Amino acid sequence: MLEPTAPREAVENYIDDIKHELAATTVANHRYRLEQFIQWSDEAGIDDMNSITGRKLQEFKTWKQGTVAKVTLKNHLSTLRQFIEFCEDTNTVSTGVGRKIRLPTMQLGEDVNDTFLMAKEADRILDYCEKYEYATLRHTVFHILWHTGMRSGALRGLDVSDFDSHNGLLSIRHRPESDTPLKNKQRTERDVVIADELVTLIEDHLDMHHPYVDDDHGRTPLIGTRAGRMEQTTLQRNIYTLTRPCHYTNECPHDRDMQECEATSYNTASKCPTSVSPHALRKGAVTEHRKQDVPKEIASERMDMSGDVLDKHYDKRTEREKAELRKEYLDDI
The missing domain is CATH 1.10.150.130 (Tyrosine recombinase, N-terminal domain)
Structure with a gap:
């Protein structure tokens, strides 16, 4: 019954x-x-x-x-x-x-979502944050995700103790017993090298804005709120909010009235046609790594994905961009 x-x-x-x-x-x-x-x-x-x-x-x-x-x-x-x-x-x-429930049949290429954040927009967002939201939680979250290409779940699971400022490292660990598992479990635990600029930003965030509130398991999250560890939905909403063009340019590319647009609030930012999710940010980060000639093997290890998955779902370079990079290698042959 x-x-x-x-x-x-x-x-x-x-x-x-x-x-x-x-x-x-x-x-x-x-x-x-x-x-x-x-x-x-x-x-x-x-x-x-x-x-x-x-x-x-x-x-x-x-x-x-x-x-x-x-x-x-x-x-x-x-x-x-x-x-x-x-x-x-x-x-x-x-x-x-x-x-x-009948799932739609996918043709070759249809199972790929092409939405990603372009590097020029990421740079504009970072410039905005440097001026107006320096070392805030939102600025720190965005910069870490863009610089490392890690999953938002991995970022959420970081503790303050996982940040090694002396060596410029973030230690990603699988901790299912305290509610921060990694998608691919222990085999994807790794130390991620970060640039000096990001080290300084994280240090400033910890000094200026971090609430130092433990989570329910007595751990101090690197990305913390006054309630403890940031919820995944909160992280997503912060990224959607920050990537709305009206937020970092004060202009709307869709000619909407910003006083009446439904996407201008924190809770509805995802309704903006141009705002992106943490996943789209990750795809943009992978694409930029490949554009900057980071070898596929290094990028896939850094961001925890196979080379095949990277090629199919994350590397959004055009065929012309790929050809130009190959040309640089082959010019002297």
């Missing part, structure tokens, strides 16, 4: 179930995608998961597919399928409904 459960309650139950098994970034992505399902449920008048059927899920797919790219839709539906299967296991949805 099914247990009556509201969509939001079911989502919270699902998040509670996965949050100790998956990296914080993955959990945050699942939460974000399922918020879309909750929004649709509200609009469709669905207040009990017991009423979810294959037909209802097809209606959600139709509602969603006109607003996002095909690869994004596939990711949303994959998460939804996992959630519905969890609901089946907890007697919230009838058995077999999850299997009725």
Whole structure:
């Protein structure tokens, strides 16, 4: 017999179930995608998961597919399928409904999201931060992500003790027992070399703005808030906010009225067509490393990804840019 459960309650139950098994970034992505399902449920008048059927899920797919790219839709539906299967296991949805979710078929190249932050925009953002938000949490987060290309989940898991200012290193470690696992676990633990400029910025952040509040496990996070360790959603919102052009240029490239635009608040910055996620920032960082002639093997180790994944999903150089770099190597042959 099914247990009556509201969509939001079911989502919270699902998040509670996965949050100790998956990296914080993955959990945050699942939460974000399922918020879309909750929004649709509200609009469709669905207040009990017991009423979810294959037909209802097809209606959600139709509602969603006109607003996002095909690869994004596939990711949303994959998460939804996992959630519905969890609901089946907890007697919230009838058995077999999850299997009725049909994922879109991807053609060659369609499973690649081409959104990334360009280096010239990153430079403008850093210039803005140097003048107006120096060593703030947002400035520090952005600079670390751009300079290192690390995942936001890895950044979130850093402690103050992981910062070696003398040697210019950030030590990335897998700590699942205290809620900061790495996506690829122990095999991707590493020390990341950082430039003197970033060392100084982190030192200044620690001196000027860091709250020095421990998290629930008694650890002092490098990226800390007055509540302890920064939540993944908070990190994402800070990046979306900082990468809105109106934030760092005071101009809107989309000719919107900034007094009326829905994307100008901290909580809705992701609705700006030009703001980007931490993942898109990471892709931009990888691309810039490759443009600056950092070998693929070095970039892949530094940023924790295989060479094949780097080529397919992260290296956004044009074919002309790749050819020009090859030419520099081959001129004397």
